[in-house]
Amino acid sequence: MDMGLALQARDVRMEYVDQATGDRLLAIDRVDIDIAEGQFVSIVGPSGCGKSTFLKIVNGLFPATAGTIEIRQSPKGVAHAMVFQDSSLFPWYDIVDNVAYGLVCQGVPRKEAQRRAQPLIDLVSLTGFEGKFPYQLSGGMQQRANLARALTVDPEILLMDEPFAALDAQTRELMQAELLRIWNEANKTVLFITHQIDEAIYLSDRVLVMSARPGRILADITIDLRRPRKLEIKRTPEFIAYADQIWGLISTQLKPHIHDKAAHPGGEAVA
Amino acid sequence: MTVASPDLTRTRSQHPDGSRRIRVPGIPERLKYGLLGFLVVLPLWEAVVRLGLVKRVTLSSPSLILEAAWEDLIINGTLWPHIFQSSQQFFLGLGLALITGVPLGLALGLFRRLNYFLDPWLSAIYATPTIALVPLIILILGLGLESKVFIVWLEAIFVIVVTTMVGVRAAEARYLDLAKSFRASRWLTFRSVILPSSFPYILTALRLGVTRALVGVVVAEFFAANKGLGFFINFSGTTLRTDRVMLGVILLGLLGVVLGEGVRRIERRYEKWRPEFR
Numbered sequence: 001m002d003m004g005l006a007l008q009a010r011d012v013r014m015e016y017v018d019q020a021t022g023d024r025l026l027a028i029d030r031v032d033i034d035i036a037e038g039q040f041v042s043i044v045g046p047s048g049c050g051k052s053t054f055l056k057i058v059n060g061l062f063p064a065t066a067g068t069i070e071i072r073q074s075p076k077g078v079a080h081a082m083v084f085q086d087s088s089l090f091p092w093y094d095i096v097d098n099v100a101y102g103l104v105c106q107g108v109p110r111k112e113a114q115r116r117a118q119p120l121i122d123l124v125s126l127t128g129f130e131g132k133f134p135y136q137l138s139g140g141m142q143q144r145a146n147l148a149r150a151l152t153v154d155p156e157i158l159l160m161d162e163p164f165a166a167l168d169a170q171t172r173e174l175m176q177a178e179l180l181r182i183w184n185e186a187n188k189t190v191l192f193i194t195h196q197i198d199e200a201i202y203l204s205d206r207v208l209v210m211s212a213r214p215g216r217i218l219a220d221i222t223i224d225l226r227r228p229r230k231l232e233i234k235r236t237p238e239f240i241a242y243a244d245q246i247w248g249l250i251s252t253q254l255k256p257h258i259h260d261k262a263a264h265p266g267g268e269a270v271a
Numbered sequence: 272m273t274v275a276s277p278d279l280t281r282t283r284s285q286h287p288d289g290s291r292r293i294r295v296p297g298i299p300e301r302l303k304y305g306l307l308g309f310l311v312v313l314p315l316w317e318a319v320v321r322l323g324l325v326k327r328v329t330l331s332s333p334s335l336i337l338e339a340a341w342e343d344l345i346i347n348g349t350l351w352p353h354i355f356q357s358s359q360q361f362f363l364g365l366g367l368a369l370i371t372g373v374p375l376g377l378a379l380g381l382f383r384r385l386n387y388f389l390d391p392w393l394s395a396i397y398a399t400p401t402i403a404l405v406p407l408i409i410l411i412l413g414l415g416l417e418s419k420v421f422i423v424w425l426e427a428i429f430v431i432v433v434t435t436m437v438g439v440r441a442a443e444a445r446y447l448d449l450a451k452s453f454r455a456s457r458w459l460t461f462r463s464v465i466l467p468s469s470f471p472y473i474l475t476a477l478r479l480g481v482t483r484a485l486v487g488v489v490v491a492e493f494f495a496a497n498k499g500l501g502f503f504i505n506f507s508g509t510t511l512r513t514d515r516v517m518l519g520v521i522l523l524g525l526l527g528v529v530l531g532e533g534v535r536r537i538e539r540r541y542e543k544w545r546p547e548f549r
Contacts, residue, residue, distance in 0.1 A: 059452055081453070088449045092467035101463070105453040153453070 005072065006157050006189035007035040007058070012067035014053055027053050028215035033208065035157070035189060037072070042192040042200035044246060045210030046253050051193045054215065055082075055161050058191065077154025078106070085162045087142035089134040095145050096121065096130040102153035113152075120148040123182055140171040147182065157189040164199065176202055177231055184228065197250070198234055201225075201242045209246055212253040219249050331513040336521070339514040354522065356499040357488050360416065361526075364423020365484040371424075372431030372480070373473055379432065380439025381465070397429045401487070405494050419491035419499075426487030431476040438472025439465055471541045478534040485527050 002008065012031040015024055028050035035041050043051045057064045058071070059082045071079040081102060089098045096114050099121055103113035121130060124144040134142055143163055150158055164172040176199055183190060183203075194200050200207045201223055209219040223242060225233060233239055313333045319325050320332035327335065343350040379386045405422065412418035442465045450460040492501025500519050507515030 061448060061451060078454075082449075084445065084449065084452075086445060088445045090446065090463065090467065092470075093463075101449075102453045104463075105450070105455040105459060 002034070004037055005034055006037045006039070007033065007072070007191065008068075008070045009033040009054075009058070010068045010070075012054065012057065012064050012069060014050065014057065015065045026214035030216055031067070033217065035191060037189055038187060039205045040183060040190045040192065040203055041206045041208065042194055042204040043208045043210055044194055044197055044200045044250065045215060046212050046250055047195060049210045049212050049253070050215030051210050052085075052161055055159050055191065055193050058157075059159050072156050074154065074156040077156065078102075079155065080157045080159055081150035081153050081155035083143075083146050083150045083158065083160040083163045085165055087134065087139075087146040089142055089145055089149075091134050094131050094133050095126060095137070098134065098145055099148045099152055102149055106153065117148070117152050120151045121145075123151070123185060124148040125178070138171075139167050140175055143167065143175060144178070147179070151182075151186055151188070155188065157191060160190060160192045162194055163192075165194070165196075172199070173231055179203065180227075180229060197243050197246050198239075201239060201246070202229060202231075202234060207242075207246060209249045218253075219246075221246065328511055328513050331517050335514040336517045339512075339518045343515070343518065350503065350518075350522075353498055353500050353503045353519075357492065357501065360419045360423055360491060360499065361484055361488050363416075363420045364487055365427050365480055367420065368424045368427035368431055368480055368484065369477065372428040373435050373476070375428075376432040376435025376473075376476070377439055377465075377469070380436040380469070381461070386436075393429065393432070396425075397433075401426050402490055405490065409495055414495050419488075419496070422491040423484050423487035426490065427480040427484040430479040430483050434472050434476035434479060435469060438469025438476075441472060442468035471538065474534060474538045474541065478531055478538065481530045481534060482527060485523060489523065 010032055013029050014027040016027055017023070018025055031054060033041075043054070045051050056062060058069055059080060073079055089095075090101070093101070096117055097110075100108075100110070100113035100117040103116055104110060108116070118130075121127060124147055126141060126144055126148065129137065129141065129145075134145070137145065146163065164175050167175060180203060190203075192200070192203060204223050207221045207223060208217050209221065210216065211218045221242065225238060225242075316330070317332050317334060320327055320330055320335075379389065401422065404425070408418050408421055408425075412421055446464045446468065447460070450464050455463065488499070489501040489504070492499035493505050496502040500523055504516050504519035504523075507513075507519065
């Protein structure tokens with residue numbers, strides 16, 4: 001793998017066999033991605049394009065059918081950690097135990113794991129909520145804990161699978177700004193999956209646009225907006241120009257997808 | 272009238288005396304009507320027997336049962352050894368059923384092949400009425416405590432095994448994915464995901480087990496026993512002492528209600544964990 005890269009994916013391909021019909025389904029095909037260290041990269045694309053599938057392959061939840069994914073090995077932390085779409089906090093653990101879970105998985109004793117989780121709890125502004133249980137927290141706070149849990153294991157690359165999709169619009173905006181603050185402090189490489197174009201532009205150094213199934217990388221757009229970015233930046237002409245460009249690329253993908261959906265009644269809805 | 276001020280007139284017509292009715296939802300109303308049930312049924316029962324519409328030996332009566340309770344529980348205390356005997360069998364049998372049933376249920380939920388291996392046997396024994404096995408059990412284990420505890424155990428264990436197994440299967444994919452994503456060991460995955468997920472189900476298993484174990488106690492004591500509430504009921508029946516039969520039945524019922532409610536209280540505390548509550 002090239003120097004200075006945190007992740008390098010080459011020719012990644014994923015095929016499913018439909019259990020009911022026995023048909024082979026090509027989910028993603030010929031995906032090449034390079035992510036430089038410290039970069040914030042988003043993948044956007046229509047629903048069902050395989051962007052979450054790609055992230056799960058990177059996360060090692062299942063293997064790709066073909067291709068290679070290399071992730072820079074960290075000398076101290078782990079290669080990657082995932083922030084899931086639903087917070088997936090254990091309802092039977094309080095917040096500190098949830099955040100410390102990644103360390104416990106590495107064999108760190110519980111007390112020490114809790115101690116090491118504290119700075120991350122502070123970082124995501126959950127100080128004082130250590131002893132609370134997930135159901136006592138709002139959706140936004142749950143996602144903060146979710147983020148802290150992933151950061152606790154000090155991953156080389158942070159994988160985020162539509163982490164704000166379940167939040168209401170205002171909370172989502174605030175969490176986006178929070179994420180940038182935390183990213184700035186934690187200094188991590190991030191691979192972020194979303195179907196929200198403005199979210200991707202606002203957060204990222206680069207936005208990768210994925211095609212409808214089979215998912216391929218259609219475009220790699222560098223977002224040249226000055227950091228730190230305020231939420232108001234979303235109303236600037238430059239920002240809107242990026243949004244138009246990306247929306248134009250995605251909309252070319254929607255027609256065949258709708259057609260495809262009509263042919264298969266079980267297909268996913270278009271966002 | 273209704274056209275002019277519909278709300279006001281409607282309220283007035285409902286409460287002509289002008290009194291305000293305060294509806295307290297939930298428990299007070301439940302309690303009110305529950306007690307009302309007793310106040311209606313018990314005097315009616317008493318009256319039917321006193322008036323001679325039904326023979327005393329057929330149905331006894333609330334006052335006769337109360338009298339029997341007074342005599343057997345307080346004056347001469349002859350019922351206590353029976354209660355003690357039954358309690359012993361109940362707790363030993365249920366305890367053993369939990370100690371064996373919960374791990375077995377967990378194992379069956381975790382290991383598919385073990386499940387396939389044991390399933391036909393479990394289904395067969397489950398389908399057989401326990402009472403049909405009593406002669407065999409007495410033949411093998413004798414007439415002592417062992418055979419009775421075994422019957423209680425047998426009666427209680429299946430519902431515990433099956434409910435616990437369902438609990439293991441109820442572990443949600445997103446939590447399992449999370450554990451996998453953080454590379455949790457199999458043991459840690461079990462401890463941090465599967466066991467807590469199935470815990471509410473284990474409590475339900477305990478509650479269902481209580482009911483079944485109570486049935487087991489009566490079944491065990493109906494056959495070849497000389498002590499216990501089951502024996503007391505059976506013996507009182509054959510000597511035509513209906514008040515004692517009723518007393519025994521009421522005590523068993525009370526025991527079931529009290530223990531069941533106790534477990535339900537613990538269950539409620541963990542309801543928030545259950546997926547449907549999130």
